[in-house]
Amino acid sequence: MTNVNLAIIYYSSTGTNYQLAKWAEEGAKEVGAEVKVLKVEELAPESAIASNPAWKAHYEATKDVPTATLEDLEWADAIIFSVPTRFGNVPSQLKQFLDTTGGLWAQGKLANKVVSAMASAANAHGGQEQTILALYTTMMHWGAIIAAPGYTDGSAFAAGGNPYGTSVTVDQEGNMIEDVEAAVKHQAKRTVEVAQWVKNGIQK
Incomplete structure (x- = not known):
């Protein structure tokens, strides 16, 4: 068996996507992956963060979580992204990070990475x-x-049935509506498994 390096970038x-990332970490470690949980840099001004008590509390609580770097992408065999939706698109914080990857892309160092993604929104059809x-x-x-979970495990249905990647609805109090923990862990394990196949195949 070849160890898979998994970067979980959120x-x-x-706190919702941080929790999804931590569940993914648990699932991936259960199948022997080497895991890094990494946040992308916060771009919002301190005044915006301070205006929302829950945002400020989470910002302070996760200050010690490492920030994702290009070196982490190069290290990873597989990457799981977890983000809230912003008008049906990725948050600017993640987009900013992705926009810095041109050098690695030009060198072909992002090809054949096994990737999967998760998302959250404030209502069931929120993007x-x-x-x-x-x-x-x-x-x-x-x-x-892309290692989408599809319907490769029954946990997808309890989680709302999103075949592209586990997603969750979050109410105004910050509570997750669907039961997604098992689906997240399955998605992480599947991502690691596919990366294992790719890595073993490349090394032959």
């Missing part, structure tokens, strides 16, 4: 699927291999 303002698909568009430019 953006979270009030979760479109956000994941928007992120996958960038991944296609990378030449990455």
Whole structure:
């Protein structure tokens, strides 16, 4: 068996996607992956963060989580992204990070990375699927291999049935509506498994 290096890269303002990232970490470690949980840099001004108590609390609580770098992308065999939707698209914080990857892309160092994505929104039709698909568009430019969960496990249905990647609805109090923990862990394990196949195949 070849160890898979998995980077779980997330953006979270009030904690939902951080929790999804931590569940993904648990699932991936269960199948032997080497895992880094990494946040993208917060670009919002301190005044905006301070205006929302939940945002400020989460910002302070996760100060010690490492910030994703290009070196992390190069290290990773597989990458799971977890983000809230912003008008059916990825948050500017993640987009800013992705826009710095041109050098690695030009060198072909992002090709054949195995990628998967998760998302959240404040209502059931708030753009979760479109956000994941928007992120996958960038991944296609990378030449990455998308490991969507599809319906490869029954946990997808309890989680709302999103085949593109696990997604969750979050109420005004910050509570997750769907039961997504098992689906997130399955998605992480599947991503690692596909990366294992790719890595073993390349090394032959």
